[in-house]
Amino acid sequence: MTHSTSTAVAPYASVPALSRGxxxxxxxxxxxxxxxxxxDRIIHCGAxxxxxxKTQVFVYHEGENFRTRLTxxxxxxxxARSVSRSLGLNEDLAEALALAHDLGHxxxxxxGEDALKVCMKDYQGFDHNAQSLxxxxxxxxxYLDFDGLNLTWETLEGLxxxxxxxxxxxxxxxSLPLAxxxxxxxxxxxxxSYAGPEAQVAALADDIAYNAHDIDDGLKAGLFQARDLLDVPLIGPILAEVSGARPDLEISRLVYExxxxxxxxxxxxxxxxxxRRVAEDRPHCVNDVRANHRPVVSFSAEMAENDRAFKNFLFPNMYRHYKVNRMTSKARRVVRDLFGLLLDEPRLLPPDWQRGCDGPHSPKTARRVADYIAGMTDRFALDEHSRLFDPSVKP
Incomplete structure (x- = not known):
């Protein structure tokens, strides 16, 4: 008998015993x-x-309080797990998908991804979601008998x-990415078809988490002030309500609340x-969710509009802030330098990574170099750049 901590009760939830294998x-x-x-396999893997x-917006050494891809x-x-529990979906599958969704960044x-896309444009491209796969x-x-983690169909489909x-x-x-x-x-x-409901939950959980931590990180970095958010839908009224109730509240508590x-x-x-959508569309099994004419898991139209408005605020005020522009310019240069040199001279790759290369500028070599660079942490990429380009640093 299989024991599970998930409490999936919805008839349209994914059922591990019925996995496609x-x-x-x-x-x-x-x-x-x-x-x-x-x-468990995802948690224990090297990636x-x-x-x-690996950071979201800031390079790892710019401050230990900023989010990383791991946090x-x-x-x-x-x-994702909390939402899945409330909806009666499979919490373990939703969690697995959430934990795996950024592995290919x-x-x-x-x-870094933008730079690698440019580098790979003549070699069937680069896509972080395909890289996760x-x-x-x-x-x-x-494992002894196969490459990769040999995950279930449902996890890979959802990814x-x-x-x-x-x-x-x-x-x-x-037009699909090569992988x-x-x-x-x-x-x-x-x-x-659409993915199962747990994957749809994980995708919107990603959106919620992004909005929350971008506010937190942007304020901590001084890229914008709390008062700049007051005219932004949803977040502005919440901020005004909290600050109005406690005008003397310290900034860290104001932001967290x-x-x-x-x-x-x-x-x-x-x-x-x-x-509401479940009541309208009445899916009876997980395959009904996949075959549905629209996502079953969704924000309301009003919340989707609020989400877009918030992203419209963040784009100029955070992602295109001049301090972030300076960092991203350096980051793109590091990636371009590494790719160009290793594509020219694949013998500079570590021995394990040379396997699968077949000479400078070949598609196989380009993909191998892209795999090597995509797997780097921020710190390792900077160190590798120094080792390869700075004559004073030992190789």
Whole structure:
């Protein structure tokens, strides 16, 4: 008998005993079900540990109080698990997806990814979501009988489709990122349909966590002031309510209480809208969720508009702040330098990474170099850049 801490009760929840299985069949376990094993494998893999030194907006050495990819992933997992419990979904699957969703991110956040995309434009591109799949199905080398972690179909499906179908009337399989196209040829992930409800929960939990920690980190970094948020929908009224109730409140408590209430408001809206859609669409099983004409898990139209308004505030005031621009400029330069040199001279790669290369400027070498750089932490990328470009630093 399989024991589980999940309390999935909704008829449209994912059920581990009914999983579509793994690419390489494995014997089940008594104490842990399939989705719990997926979650545990993700937590123990090397790529997950490296998230500790990969940042969202700031480079790791700019301050120890800013979020990293690891702390962000844990926050997403907490929200996803709580929401899934309230909706009667499988908490373990939602948590596994939340913990895995950022594994493919490069060092230096979106600046590093943008640079690597440019570097790989002639070599079938780079996409962080596809890179997460590549890590989980190919690059992690831990088991005797297969590469990757051999996760269940449901976890991998949710990873690649958490934002919706990948094959649509306006998008064919030819336009898919290479890693997704390759894996789907071995293990069909139904790329034309929506993902299961737990993946949809994880995607919106990511959005909620992003909004919350960007407020916190942006204020701590001095990129904007609390008063600048007063005219922003949703967050402005919450901030005004908290500061009005306690005008003498210290800034750290003001920010925390505002962020806490923001998360609560977004979660309650998500639960309310999802329950409304479930009542309208009446999914009877998880495959009904996949085949539905729209996501079953969603924000209300009003909350989605508030979310867009907040991102419209953050773009110029945080992501394009001149201090962040200076950091991202340096980050892009580090990634471009590393890629260019290693593509020219793949023999500079560590021996394990030279395997699979077939000479300078080949597609195989470019992909191998991209894998190497994407797996770096911020700190390692800076150190590797110094080792390769600074004559005074020992190689």
């Amino acid at each position: 793994r690419l390489y069949p494995e014997q089940g376990m008594v104490e842990r079900d399939a989705f719990q094993r997926d979650r 997950f540990r490296r998230l500790q030194y 962000h992933s844990l926050e997403v997992a907490q929200i 490069t060092p230096f956040g979106h600046a 590549r890590i989980l199905t190919k690059l992690e080398h831990r 690649v489709k958490h934002n919706g179908p990948l094959i649509t009337p306006t998008r064919t399989s030819d 997704i196209k390759e894996y789907a040829g071995l293990h069909d992930l139904d790329l034309h 505002t962020v806490r209430r923001l998360i609560t408001a977004m979660v309650y809206d998500l639960l309310s809208e999802t329950r």
